[in-house]
Amino acid sequence: MTATSPTSPAIDNSCRLPLFALLGGAAVWLALSSVFGLIASLKFHAPAMLANCAALSYGRAFPAWSHLLVYGFCLPAGVGVGLWLLARLGRVELVKPWLIVMGAKLWHVGVLVGLLGILSGQNTGFEWLEMPRPAAVILFLAFVPITVSAFATNARRSEISLFPSQWFVLAALLWFPWIFSTATLLLQVFPVRGMVQASVAWWFSGNLLNVWLPLAGLACTFYVLPKLTGRPLQSHYLALFAFWTLILFGTWTGIPAHAPLPAWMPTLSGVAGMMMMIPVLAVAASVIKTCCGVKTSCGGGPLCFTRFGAASLVLATMLLAVSACPQASRVTDYTWFGHGQTTLRLYGFFGMTMFGAIYYIVPHLVGPDRVCPRWMRINFWFVMPGTLLLALPLVVGGITQGLKLVDATIPFVDVAKSTLMALRISTLGEVMITLGNLIFLFNIVAAFFGYYWSVGKTVCAQATVLEPARVRP
């Protein structure tokens, strides 16, 4: 640290409003997304429910869920937390925070436009990229000022050497605009022909789910774990290895084994999927070595969230690697297995890691006692079992569905019916996650509003005292 580096409170001051804009919106979209997820899930209990409402049919509620979850929650939360990490670790105030606030507001407008587009039937038809073109353009334009400010912040850092979290954040900030602009341009602005579209869409979703989410999530894991356990990160080399292998292999995942494309593409993607075990085992080793021997009980706090997130990443990636083997993909392809793996990644890994990081960061921004520890614990005990209840039945149900699907003597109606039990159990998980997400929204909004309310009261009190007190020395 150099003599001129700003103090931590000054850094947090510069981060407060941008992070409120990003994280507050993210919490709102997250709660709304789980409501759509619940609507979609209820269709497996009563298919005729809401049958007269096109906007809430399964084919629109489901993409609304994934759109709000990924673009409403994951992106702004990951970027918001990443910005704070860049500022904190670089020991520098955020450069031009108003650029980020502007970008965040525009981003949320883009998410809203995308949501309305999906509900009114303007979806693009590409999974994980459903928002119509105007929304995609708004989202891209919103991301630019945020990236500019982030890179400028990083360039002005006073702590020169980079901590592993910073590599992950910087790579994530490069990754998203690239994959998003490629996919939007080649699918919606100058659409390519036939199956090339599907290839681009799969490349995009693979990079989004298997690279971007781990990059943004692991940045938090590697920062929060050492802070909470009071032990140094074990070790920088392991983190470096995980970083390189993650971006090297993860970026080739995404194309399913059954894709009607030239055979080299699914084959290459399958190999990359199996190779994903390498970075994830490095992450597991690093997390275990950092946490081992720590006696502090996590008690539903940020440490609980972060550790559960890391475990979910390991489990989800193991499922990804298994389903990349040809013998297994013959069974798991086209089933709920893949969706179970993705929900475990989104809610179990990314959501939980973000909750942990946000619960760690927010007290720095608004004061230590504005998040009630009890409500934080309740949040954990809703979302953690909810995630398991949502994802694991889908994984198990997907395997039994696949085994029946490859047996052509079983009529298809029986195959479809056999999945209903798993889907109905997962609805219970969805209900718990929805409640947990509402608690999260309440915690975040209460913390920030509590802070701004007290600031407002102070200002008001100062403004109304007698004249001499207002004269500045």
Added chain:
Amino acid sequence: MKSSALVFLTAFIALSASWSGFVLAPQLQLGRAAQAKTVPVQDQYPVARPGLAAQGAEVYRSLGCVYCHSQSVGQEGVKCEIVLTDAGTNTPTTLGALGKLNSAFGHADTLAALPKTLMSVADMNAADPILKAIGSTGAKAQVIVSALGPDISRGWGRRRTVAQDYLFDLPAQPGDRRAGPDLANVGLRQPDVSWQLRHLYAPAAEVSGSTMPPYRFLFELRKLGKLPSPEALPLPSQFAASAGWEIVPTAKARALVAYLVSLRADAPLFESPFTAPAPAAAPAVAPNSPAK
């Protein structure tokens, strides 16, 4: 790593590699694909969908049908059946050649009821020498190639789907999930427009135990005029509208069904050949037949 330039460089190299692999390379390999000729009959494939079906593709996309229905058929190898069609005139030599292939074929019964399926082999490399051995005696044999695999056995297609099938699709929706059956060849399986409309309105009326949600918003509940509308949907009593009302499909429903019955990926192509004749099971109902 101390320098953020190094981080950007490694990220750039990794991402540009997969960008070249999964964005640029397929564009070079498939991006300029045009209509291809089917084999052995030299037809153009695929052909663009007729107008109403093209509108229906938009309805299919906007309703998110892809979240439950794939349009992609898998295949696990082929079966080459060798069929003796003509015994020729030199019977003893033919029987001798056949007897060398399998001693069970060595007697005169083999030539009694032609065409006769002799054997089934795994590929054309195995079939060619057998054909030559039979052909050299003056007899005639042919190979019937058919696809294998659970999807084919379910009747979801006659061959696997290939990139050529999606040439004119925008968006191309091969799909990742089968909460419902594969639709790549639904137009072959169920070409009856009236059935498709009834199934959309009340899936359980047509498929007992169906888990598909009904798409009632694609239909209009209309007060019965002096005469029932010719377009009104004939439904079983428990799904029918109450007395004095009728259920009429909207333009969207008609377009969607026109798209569904247009779905067929069954042209034999160089990359996915087959010569097996169409199964006789599919009900041969003309798409424009009057509603029953």
